[in-house]
Amino acid sequence: MVNDFADVRPVYIIDATDRIVFVNQAWSDFVAPARGAGPTLSEVIGRSIWDRIPDGVVRQLWELLYSRVRAVGGSVFVPARVDRPDERRLIDIELRPLGDGSIRHICEPVWREARPAVALLDPSYPRDERSLRCCMWCRRIQVRLGAWEEIEDAQRTLQIPADATLPRLEPEACNTCKQSLLKTFPARVA
Ligand SMILES: [Zn+2]
Secondary structure (H helix, E strand, C coil): CHHHHHCCCCEEEECCCCEEEEECHHHHHHHCCCCCCCCCHHHHCCCEHHHCCCCCHHHHHHHHHHHHHHHHCCCEEEEEECCECCEEEEEEEEEEECCCCCEEEEEEEEEEEECCCCHHHCCCCCEEEEEEEEECCCCCEEEECCEEECHHHHHHHCCCCCCCCEEEEEEECCHHHHHHHHCCCCCCCC
16 A cells, blocks of 8 residues: 555445545545545544445446456456546546455556636536536536537537526436446456
């Protein structure tokens, strides 16, 4: 674990019962919103990972990945967009089983790019009763059945003005990401 503490990459570990047992400072910094500090240790250690992952298809897909990683004993790599309002970010999350049923998550930064802030992604912005489906892996927004667009394009397509309140973002998985996650299997280790 000493190496994980020093790792500049965000690292978190869940135990066999899906409780968070380790996070490093890089993880806390990484998940912080643009303004304000990230979660403190006491806010995450000992809590279920499912407190941080929405119910429904998003949770089902993570459960599937965890069960495969634990059953096979090999790693998988899951690409994910983890944008901030003013920054696009792409990471590769390595899920590495540790043998006792725990899983180490290592977030390898792949790409990041600044952009004008997107109010829809600002958690402090007031919301109304409308909702938009947002894929938790590619961060695209569903603009109509089967069609998903980057958030800036979706704002234009759906003509969402910068209003006093905005629609909520409903965590989802688009079909492209769902299909690719369903095909994700760990390499079998000897
Ligand atoms: Zn997607």
